[in-house]
Amino acid sequence: MGMNVGGGGKSGEPEVMVDVNTTPLIDVMLVLLIMLIITIPVQTHATKLNMPVNAPPPQTSEEPVIYRVDVDFDGTILLNGEVVPDRTALELKMKTIADMPVQPEVHLRPHKLVKYDKVAMVMATAQRLGVKKIGLVGAEQFM
Numbered sequence: 001m002g003m004n005v006g007g008g009g010k011s012g013e014p015e016v017m018v019d020v021n022t023t024p025l026i027d028v029m030l031v032l033l034i035m036l037i038i039t040i041p042v043q044t045h046a047t048k049l050n051m052p053v054n055a056p057p058p059q060t061s062e063e064p065v066i067y068r069v070d071v072d073f074d075g076t077i078l079l080n081g082e083v084v085p086d087r088t089a090l091e092l093k094m095k096t097i098a099d100m101p102v103q104p105e106v107h108l109r110p111h112k113l114v115k116y117d118k119v120a121m122v123m124a125t126a127q128r129l130g131v132k133k134i135g136l137v138g139a140e141q142f143m
Helices: 023-039 087-098 116-129
Strands: 066-071 077-079 082-084 105-110 134-136
Touching: 066 116, 077 087, 082 087, 087 116, 105 116, 116 134
Parallel strands: 066 105, 105 134
Antiparallel strands: 066 077, 077 082
């Protein structure tokens, strides 16, 4: 096993190396990169929240009043189990609910076979008269 060490020149002097030594250049670039990383300010991602200043309202031990509105498969509307004969009677009852000082919750439970226009009519009547706490109950039957 042999190794060619010399350049093979006849004068005995080594040949001049013409390649650029890049090691010092890389070292300087790494030092500059580290200095740049150190001087970059830390970015904080914060979200401004308007938190309440006063104490929370006192908890009441009484259960909330809930009105249950059922819409049967044939379009019959029941309010807490009693039949509401027409739209004007429904508007009258929704108006009394909306005018209460502490507005109760209204749970709307449509049957899965009822037409959508009956349910939409009840929801639109409640919204128009100012009922704020209304929710659909029994959506699991549509899954």
